[in-house]
Amino acid sequence: MQSFVETSREDLLKEDPSKRIHHFEEIYRFYNDRKVARQAERCVQCGDPFCTTIGCPLRNYIPQWLEAIAEKDLERAFRLSNETSPFPEILGRVCPHNVLCEGACTLEDGYGAITIGPIEASITDLAFESGLTLDFPGPVTGKTVAVIGSGPAGISCAHFLLRAGIAVEMYERADQPGGLLTYGIPGFKLEKQTVSRRFSLLQDAGMKLHLNAEIGHGKDLQTLIDQYDAVFLGLGATDGKLPEIPNQDLPQVFLAMEFLTNVQRRLSRRSWMERFGVLGKRVVVIGGGDTAMDCVRTALREGAESVTCLYRRDEASMPGSRKEYLNAIEEGVDFEFTESPKRFVTNEAGVLAGVDMIRTKLIEPEGGGRRRIEEIAGSEHCVPADVVIMALGFDVEGLNWLVDYDIKLGRWGEIVIDPRQGRTSHPKIYAGGDCNRGADLVVTAAADGRRAAMAMMEQLLG
């Protein structure tokens, strides 16, 4: 180990932009066994492994599996990595590493952090390829838990319950499982087989999956509560935000999720709607986060004539993962910063023709904290567009119906849970993920699911 002195950090190879924008496959080429070992070997094996103690929400055994894979002990690495994480190969792809594990890595200052994410993904990929498996005990305890929502939170919860021999029934309102892993995060970031592989794994382990089964409207939560030993809510938060500005209900103005979901539906050969097509159109995306990046890059792949991204703040204050922003630029997206939308402009036919924007400047507030936005009077101008996609973040969807089952909701309508066990105000019901945090991350959702599962084991088996 400690070979960081001679070996330097090598990121994953990417497919050439001109080629990759023509399809939705992953743009990265993951490490082979030799490369993964060489990169893992760089690890210092810190006495205080910041990568996990500070960086990783799941507290993965990072130095341990790095050492294992560096010693070419794939099985040990695979087992160590899957011990704490419900789907390392997914998280290794979709986590914003630079702000999590890799951001915390000791080597980040001055040497180049260990490429933790890619190594993590590679380990489990290689392991599955080489035929290694994860053994589940089967539903030996006679206990059963209902998991509502098949997103990361739900998957994670189910995964750990199954490992404890607790049977799981998962209810998903959509026609495909995976939550935002499936309908949100585009394929060029996360290939969908990766997600489905996990589901078949869980189903082999004894999980029953009910699709098109919306709880609340379709099935009554109470019956679940009575029927099962416990219930987990991983309902997510996908209610798109809209700026309150004129003409926003034009048909050419989409919400990010509508657009992404539709594309994903088409790609997975499901019913989809013509009106979301952007082929040969001038697309403007408003917003600067990960979702916005996914939208612009999806639009490009959908054959848009031009794609422009407008953001209220400057480049430095973009909230999302820098990596994705750079990918977007490589792929030919135009970025306009410090631009704030005022109104959608229509042509005489009443069809969207563009957006009136106003320039902004950022003011340092006295007390410190995030800079205030101030519009520069008289700087209005119009940006032409055939389609505008709004990627301004998400709210938790109306969960008020839960109140009837004495589940407390918080200020923004999110589900309130106690931080140690992830239990709601209802003794049998647990929750986690975006429906508790508001739009956040896959890895935190996974952590929440795990926490709830552990608490349930204690409650049901302890």
Added chain:
Amino acid sequence: MNIAEEFHDACGMGLLADLRNQSSHQLLQDAIRALSRMMHRGAIAADRKSGDGCGVLAAMPTSFMRLLAEENQVYLPDEFAVATLFLSDPERQQDLFASICKETDLEVVLFREVPLNPEALGQYAIDRLPAIVQAFVVPARLTATRRFDALVFLARKRVEKTLVEEPDFYVSTFSRSLLAYKGLVMPDQLCTLFPDLTREEFSTRFVLFHQRFSTNTLPEWRLAQPFRNLAHNGEINSIRGNRFNAMTKSVTMQSPVYSPEEFQSLLPILQDGVSDSASLDNMFEFLLANDVDFFKAVRMLIPPARHNVAHMPARLRSFYEYTSAAFEPWDGPAAVSITDGRHVGCVLDRNGLRPGKYVITTDDRLLLTSEYGVLGTPPEKVRARGRLQSGEMIAADLETGQVFFSSDIDHYLMSSKPYSEWLTGRTNYLMEYIEHQFEDLADYQYDRLDQAQRYHNITHETVEYTIKPMLREGREPTGSMGDDRPLAAFSEKQRCFTDFFRQKFAQVTNPPIDPYREKVVMSTTIGFGEIGNPLVETPDRSRRLKNISPILSRDILQALLSFGDPDGSRYESCYRYRSFGTGFETDLRASLPKLADRVVAAVQDEGVRLVLLDDRILDGKTRLLPMPMVIGHLNQRLSAEKLRHKVSLIAITGEVVDPHQACVLLGYGATAIYPWLLYATGLQMCRNLNKTPRETRLALKNLYEALTTGILKIMSKMGISTVASYRHAALFDIIGLSREVVAACFPASPPLLPGLDFEQLEERIRRTHEQVFRKSFMTPFYPLAVGSAGRDNPDGDYHDFHSRIITSLHRFARTLDRNDYLLVRKMLQNRGQCFIRDFLTWKNDRNRIAIEEVEPVAAITRRFNSAAMSLGSVSPEVHEALAEAMRRLGGASNSGEGGESPERLNSDLNSRIKQVASGRFGVTPAYLRSAEEIQIKVAQGAKPGEGGQLPGEKVTPLIAALRYTVEGVTLISPPPHHDIYSIEDLAQLIFDLKQINPKAMISVKLVSSQGVGTIAAGVAKAYADKIIISGSDGGTGAAPQTSIKFAGNPWELGLAEANQSLKANGLRELVELQTDGGLKIGADIVKAAILGAESYGFGTPLLVMLGCKMLRVCHLNRCTVGVATQDPMLRGHYVGTVDKVVAYLQNVAEDIREILALLGYRTLDEVIGRTDLLQVIESEAARSFDFSRILASIPGPNLRTRENPPFDDNHYEKAMLATVRPVIDNPREHVVIEQEISNLNRSVGTLISGEIASRYGNAGLSKDAITLKLTGAAGQSLGAFLVHGISIFLNGVANDYVGKGMNAGRIIVTPRIYQEGSAAIGNTCLYGATGGKLFAAGTAGERFAVRNSGALAVVEGVGDHACEYMTGGTVVILGETGINFGAGMTGGAAFVYDRSKTFIDNLNGELVEAHRIDVDDDNEGKLYLKNILSSYLERTASPKAKMILDNYREELAYFWMVTPKDMKLPLNPKQGD
């Protein structure tokens, strides 16, 4: 615990005998003179008059005694004995003595009050002066002489037993042939005290004499030596084990001399409440009284090394092997003068750790002493002069006038009985009964192994970082930085039971051993079988089964059991075995005795002899009794039932994975260990790494090797060299177990911080068991927990330097804003109860005051030191930053071991504290002279009792230059200081240092451990000015992981004990107390102050301020932040600044001011030692522990207020200095001083060197500026730290440490009368020398040129371990060498003239190789050697040198040149001029 165990002895001792067996008064007088001439080796008590006691043991002055009898109108028959009694209540005690004599067929004819002159005594001694009475005793009826002797001994034992309750009653001697005069008096006052001694009629044939140096200042009359048969200079490390064994053995004894009931009244063999030396005396006289041969008795108790020694005669080996069955060594440094009335002799321990020097005069006298020259015997009267080597014995039979040297004695021993025949067929090595070990793997496979592993706390860490290195390299792994976890007793997480045990280690009073370089003296051999009757030599006693290690493989175990199986062909009843499961379901307390009952029954009723304790019965219902408890408890129980000697305890356990765990079991009585889980885990790993069968076999063998060498290592820390002596020695401190638990299982160890009782332990066991069997709900993908012993892993144990602390400290380092510091402080204050100090809180006795009234920050930071961190372990940047920061704060930085570049010495970057460690790297006159404090590092918290290694990778050109070594070559520092084997040695080193730099404070760094208090007292008496009590959790640059985790105690315990002991001994005001180890915030400091510390050391926190992130790869030279590395690239990433350190410590000081204000005190001084200002917090946890011992307060001063100048003011050299001063002032001048010298004049040349160095640095003066021409016997440390410009010509003989640390100049020693091979200089000469030249026309002692890194030397013979750890310089030896030559030698060259062709056997070839130089291609070598020899001849006129040079071509063929392997250093012919 036994107060007598709470001090350590050392001293000067010797004997003087008339080989013609003629009595004279002169002999007595000479003996007493010799004793007085070694006063500097003893101690002078606080009143500077009493001393710790001295005395003489003389052959019975028969005529004088008759005279005395006559004077009292008493007639004495031919046979009479005299008892010297110390009485507290004379009438009663005399009557009782008389009546018991009567019962024993003896009659007291006279009680004579011994005349005393109290003027000789100090007040302390007078206050305790007993009535001293001599009882003249004769046989009541006609008795044979031997029976008379027997009765005398019997009577004494009876008296002692009857009066056992009266400690002030003491029989100093009671014998027909020996008589002692001793007391609490200085040698020069002995005759004044006892006018008897001055009476001409008092004539005797031989005298043993002794002066004591004890660590405590409350000496007792009865503890003065000599004892009844011997005088002992040394320390018995294995004493607890020996006492235990003495007790168990006595059960089996049948005396050929005494009737059974008589014999009973001789027991116990060893008296209670006496020193280790006294116990040895008890044992020895007991053997003699029971008709054991004099020589055998001596060699049984103090045998030489044998197991790894080449060329020991087989029959001699047999003798020792035979006796070893019944008698384990009384192990430890020892020089013992010994007599039975007819023979006198002296023996050294196997490691030669005490000096023993003899002279035989032309008028047939044998003089044996610690030093040469004590009688100033004129050279023409010397017939032979020499010294005892390791394990050697010399003796004389005064009836025949014969002198026996070691070889004679050996010859006598081996031919006295057919030991070899006896052994063949009876003693068998288990190895002989197996083909291949580790071939049959059946026994290493278990299903659900993971459960056992998790139950026994085998984690991913254990597997990867402990077992894997053992598996691969066969040794335990290295780590760095301290153990910052909570004490096991305080931890919330699962911990191994052995974590409660902290290894003891040798410091000051005895040296640790280097188990690698000095393997020759070590042995791990164990034996099974009964002892038989130790008093009579019979063939049957040799019925033993042996194994070369206490660690068994399955194959060895099977072999062993095959002897114990009644149906087996090899069956012998003395090996009958039975296995016992060590499980329980509930009630730990009751389960132990239950198990014991079953074992006892089996031993009594079924004759079981091998008791197997097997814990492989763990399951969902069954929990396990901790194996150490099982062993410890059975040990007690079996000896209580008088069965212990019959059985061997064998642990078949999953609890042993590392050497520490193994040693705990051995230490409390296990004979052997079969670590099944370790093997099973190893096998599992091999399978995972799909190793071939062969690889697997080797891997498992490595595990076994690693454990065995690990055990050696741990024993050696305590200076113990054989497992036989280590067993039962209970060399651990137990922290946090209740008194009841300790009493039930580990009574030999003191319970520190009494705490967890059976219930609480059971609860912990229950929790673990539940975790493993009930609460592990998920099928694991990876079966083990990650563990957190070393690394701060998620959900692991608490680490005081956990990630958030680090990042927060780093934020503070960026902002330097107190608020950021306060965040860190808050985190630390809220860490819960992890360390002892967390249980202590303030107890106000005043109202708070305004903070303005408290002394300023600067007044507080003055008390801060940066802890010793050597340049080498840390980067130059760090080392300099610390120096500058501490200077700015008015505190002091510490160089650590490893030198400092000359240009720094008188700049702002100079470290005020200079460390002198065992490696003596870079310790030059200028270095020492540049110090305001010189710190002798006796031990370091993270690795007490161990040396160090600086990996070659870290030895850059700079480091190499500073340390006078070679770039890229790994540097070894030995475990002990080779000039500190005892307190009197330490006193000598302190004396040396006070000469080289009279202005500097001398400090001694100790590590917290039970008993450190008494050691501190001894150190104070050795004239130290400051004592550092270092905590076990302190950092380190590199150390074995088990040491980091398991050796030494937290500072709180040691500091409190040291402070209390110093006060109790009235020494506190002489020394400053400092502590370090885990100090971080103001609260830590104030608590330390209240427990007695006046100043405070910081190590790791400062490194963190300079960028350290607790990567813990210091030892790999990979520190990414450039702190603990020499790699220029990495150092490029260094972010430290002086301001960061300064700001941190100022903030700590600010805390202190706040706390002082809160307590209502203005200065730290006011609270130091005020334990009444602390109280134990209110908490569940706190209630389980007893902190009273820590908070105990003893009246007396709490601060250092006085100087502590040596007794010897060295006027001798002061006078010389005056004479040479003009030359120092005006370097162009020259001066020659001619004068006499005696052994009382020590460290000659050092004072002047210091003076010169302070003016001119190491450059010194011109070559011949100062010449000292001395004649006589020079005292110790002649020419220590000699500087350029001084030449010492000694015509005569010199003692130990000649040229120690010399940097330049010359020392030339020539005998007044040349005798080939006779001794010229003593032990450990040239230790740590960095240059200069030493010629001695005679032989040198042990460890010649140890750690020499630059001196050129020629001598005509050396003892054992010559050139050990040498890294530079050239040594020429024109004669015999002892064993283990060149061990650990990594540089320099040695030429050895080997006419007797024995050298190669003595060479330790691990690192060096010997080649011939008569070959053509080595002209360089030839020429170089010739130059050296010619200049040697010119200086010494040595006939031997002349002979060699005259026939150089031929003689060259007898020379070996020894150099480190694959590195022949360029030789520099210029040195030869």
